[in-house]
Amino acid sequence: MVRDLICTYRASSIYSLKPSLFSKLGFKYLFIDLDNTLVQYDVMIPPKKVFLYLEELRKEGIEVIIVSNNVYKRVSAFCSRLDVNYIYRTNKPSPKKVIRYLKSHSIDVNKCLYIGDQLINDMILARKAKMRSLLTEPISKKDHISTRFIRMIDYRLRSYYLKKGRLGISLEEQED
Numbered sequence: 001m002v003r004d005l006i007c008t009y010r011a012s013s014i015y016s017l018k019p020s021l022f023s024k025l026g027f028k029y030l031f032i033d034l035d036n037t038l039v040q041y042d043v044m045i046p047p048k049k050v051f052l053y054l055e056e057l058r059k060e061g062i063e064v065i066i067v068s069n070n071v072y073k074r075v076s077a078f079c080s081r082l083d084v085n086y087i088y089r090t091n092k093p094s095p096k097k098v099i100r101y102l103k104s105h106s107i108d109v110n111k112c113l114y115i116g117d118q119l120i121n122d123m124i125l126a127r128k129a130k131m132r133s134l135l136t137e138p139i140s141k142k143d144h145i146s147t148r149f150i151r152m153i154d155y156r157l158r159s160y161y162l163k164k165g166r167l168g169i170s171l172e173e174q175e176d
């Protein structure tokens with residue numbers, strides 16, 4: 001029996017994927033987790049790599065929305081420098097704020113991809129919001145103290161589901 005997929009796609013990092021791949025796959029909106037998906041959790045000022053990557057996404061006609069459980073101060077300071085919309089204190093895995101955002105901006109969920117480094121928080125939210133998802137490896141082994149315990153469970157679940165073939169398609173293999 002084929003069991004449900006936990007996520008649609010997987011990749012080692014968002015930066016390992018060409019921005020054009022997302023438009024080829026039909027995505028117009030990327031909802032991206034901040035801490036350990038875009039940057040390490042204690043990086044407060046977006047590095048050049050992030051600016052360049054988001055610029056490439058914009059050129060592809062893709063809009064980025066940052067989705068974080070972190071507080072207003074951290075998320076707004078980071079995102080305003082990048083000039084992207086954001087959702088802070090999301091309370092993942094609750095999909096409420098993301099669903100509210102989709103409704104208020106009249107966004108078709110079928111054109112959205114949710115990208116995050118945590119199976120438990122991010123992929124569950126995407127599933128609840130009925131959004132396709134991409135699971136990445138965390139950018140860094142360093143985690144905020146509040147994430148350390150859940151990360152241990154996350155790693156175990158990740159290897160279990162990978163063995164069972166339930167972690168979706170590797171997008172790195174899709175690149176030319």
Ligand SMILES: [Mg+2]
Pocket residue numbers: 033034035036037116117118
């Ligand atoms: Mg994260």
